[in-house]
Structure formats: C-alpha cells, structure tokens
Amino acid sequence: MPRVRAILISALLLSAAGAAELRAVDVYLGDSLRQLGASGLAAQKGDRAGSERHGGAGKPTLYAERDRDHVLVDGVKVMLSEPVGLLKGKLTVARVDYDKVLVPLFWRQAERRPVRRIVLDPGHGGSDPGKQHAKYNEKTVAFDTAARVKAALEKQGFEVFLTRSKDASLDLPARPALATKFGADLFVSIHYNSAGTNDTTSEGIETYCLTPPGMRSTNVAKGRADVSSEPGNRFDARNMQLAWSVQRHLLAATRGEDRGVRRARFAVLRTLPCPGILIEGGFVSSRREGALIGTPSYRQQVAEAIAAGVAEYARSVQPVAR
Numbered sequence: 001m002p003r004v005r006a007i008l009i010s011a012l013l014l015s016a017a018g019a020a021e022l023r024a025v026d027v028y029l030g031d032s033l034r035q036l037g038a039s040g041l042a043a044q045k046g047d048r049a050g051s052e053r054h055g056g057a058g059k060p061t062l063y064a065e066r067d068r069d070h071v072l073v074d075g076v077k078v079m080l081s082e083p084v085g086l087l088k089g090k091l092t093v094a095r096v097d098y099d100k101v102l103v104p105l106f107w108r109q110a111e112r113r114p115v116r117r118i119v120l121d122p123g124h125g126g127s128d129p130g131k132q133h134a135k136y137n138e139k140t141v142a143f144d145t146a147a148r149v150k151a152a153l154e155k156q157g158f159e160v161f162l163t164r165s166k167d168a169s170l171d172l173p174a175r176p177a178l179a180t181k182f183g184a185d186l187f188v189s190i191h192y193n194s195a196g197t198n199d200t201t202s203e204g205i206e207t208y209c210l211t212p213p214g215m216r217s218t219n220v221a222k223g224r225a226d227v228s229s230e231p232g233n234r235f236d237a238r239n240m241q242l243a244w245s246v247q248r249h250l251l252a253a254t255r256g257e258d259r260g261v262r263r264a265r266f267a268v269l270r271t272l273p274c275p276g277i278l279i280e281g282g283f284v285s286s287r288r289e290g291a292l293i294g295t296p297s298y299r300q301q302v303a304e305a306i307a308a309g310v311a312e313y314a315r316s317v318q319p320v321a322r
C-alpha cells in the first residue's frame with residue numbers, strides 16, 4: 001500500500017527533523033490529502049488560528065481550522081474524533097480521522113454490484129411515540145417521511161422496503177434484522193430530534209454513522225475511544241460516504257443548520273449487514289423547526305433530499321463496466 005508507506009516515511013522524516021514532533025497517531029492534513037489526489041488550494045497561517053483549504057479536480061474541497069472538532073467537506077460539517085492540530089505551521093489530524101473520514105471521502109472505490117435494494121426504517125412506532133410535539137409525534141412524521149422517500153426512490157428504480165407498517169411497534173434489534181431478511185444493499189433510519197426541556201431554539205440536521213473502532217462517538221464529550229468492533233463496522237467507509245451525501249442534500253434542500261455528519265453506536269446501526277445511516281431531520285422541540293416538521297411540504301423536502309443523497313451515493317460506487 002503505497003499511500004500508507006508514503007505517510008509513514010513522511011512521519012519518519014518529520015520526527016528526525018526537530019524537537020516538535022508529529023505524534024505517531026497524527027498525520028499532516030495537507031500531505032495526507034496529497035496522497036489522496038487533492039492539492040493545497042489556500043492556507044492562511046495566522047499566529048493563532050491556522051486554516052487550510054485543499055481540493056482539486058474530481059475531489060471535494062476540504063476546509064480545516066486549528067482546534068476545530070470538525071472539517072468542512074464541500075461545505076458539509078464532518079465531525080472528527082480529535083480536534084485539528086497545528087505543528088510547524090501545518091495542520092494535523094488524528095490518523096483515525098484520516099482513515100475513517102478523509103480516505104472514504106477523497107477515494108471512492110466501486111462496489112462489486114450496484115445498489116438496488118434499500119431498507120428505510122421509520123423511527124419508533126406503536127407504543128413508542130418518539131419525541132413529542134404539541135401537534136404530532138415523531139413516530140408519525142418519521143413514517144410519513146419514510147413513505148415519501150420510498151416513493152422518490154422507487155421512481156428512480158430502486159427497490160424499497162420499510163421496517164414497519166404504519167404504526168406498529170418494533171424493537172431496535174428487529175430493524176437491522178429486517179435489513180438482513182430483505183437482502184438490503186443500504187439501510188436508512190429516519191428520525192426527528194429534540195433538545196432539553198425549555199430549549200425551543202436548538203435546531204438543525206444530523207446524519208449519524210456507526211462509530212468506527214478507535215474513534216469517539218460524537219455525543220460522548222470525554223472519555224476513551226471505544227475499540228470494539230461491530231458487524232456494521234465492516235462498512236465504515238461506505239457509511240461515511242452515504243452519510244456525507246445525504247447530509248449535503250438535506251442541508252441544500254432545507255437550508256437547515258448543519259449539525260454535522262456524526263458518529264454513534266446506535267443499536268439499529270451496530271448489526272447491519274450493509275452500509276447504513278441514521279438521520280435526525282430537524283428538532284421537533286424548536287419553535288420554528290418543530291412547526292416546519294409538522295408540514296407535509298417540509299417532510300417532502302427532507303424526503304427528496306434523502307432520496308437524492310442515496311442516489312448520488314449509489315452512482316458514486318457504481319461498478320465499473322467491463
């Protein structure tokens with residue numbers, strides 16, 4: 001693997017060069033993106049806040065700033081496991097962020113077979129209402145959104161299954177099990193969010209993928225990375241690619257606040273037999289967004305964006321014709 005060797009060599013050269021050394025767990029952002037075919041577009045080096053922009057033909061544009069907990073990839077926030085560092089005037093990222101974020105987004109390999117069958121998972125249902133708004137429950141708007149996504153994807157020729165019928169209870173492990181039963185190529189769980197009591201202003205869109213081994217889940221503020229591996233971790237690269245495409249389309253369609261591509265060890269993602277994500281399509285607790293989610297037109301926007309993101313992902317991993 002020439003990429004890995006090149007990075008190891010650059011890390012070795014660096015450690016020989018001076019006292020302020022690159023930690024073995026970090027890589028230089030610019031150098032590592034060059035290995036992936038991107039080049040530096042601009043760098044602003046200040047005394048305090050360093051920032052860099054990288055991109056190139058056929059590659060997304062990445063913007064990074066020192067100490068930030070995320071990078072922007074084509075303007076979409078992707079949360080990192082460790083904040084961006086600065087060493088000798090150049091930005092660094094954790095090696096695990098390089099492996100699990102940068103490589104998948106800058107280097108796409110084709111799948112062996114095309115994406116055809118998609119399982120949509122409307123959150124909650126039956127005796128579990130999910131988050132509650134004065135006028136509706138999360139389970140109802142999640143199902144309505146999923147039905148709209150199904151229609152949009154079927155129009156594009158995908159075969160689509162839902163994990164639950166209109167208002168049925170379904171426990172969490174049963175959902176990925178249905179993905180296995182249906183022979184899913186992709187799994188998308190659809191939810192709406194809620195903030196703490198009395199918070200009526202937090203809003204925005206989040207797309208989650210399963211936390212890779214060695215990374216921190218986004219909502220876990222402190223503590224150690226979880227190193228255990230789940231069946232769903234076989235698809236870490238695909239999960240990131242799918243999450244990024246869907247998040248990008250959701251933001252463009254709704255103009256909602258970008259709360260980022262995030263990571264969590266959600267039960268519905270852990271045992272998936274295929275790539276999968278979980279979407280939080282806005283806050284029912286927000287006065288403004290909560291009212292929007294109650295409208296069919298907003299849910300249609302969310303649904304079309306999810307379908308567009310899925311379709312874009314499917315095209316990006318389409319098998320190469322021989």
Ligand SMILES: [Zn+2]
Pocket residue numbers: 123124130131138191192
């Ligand atoms: Zn939910």
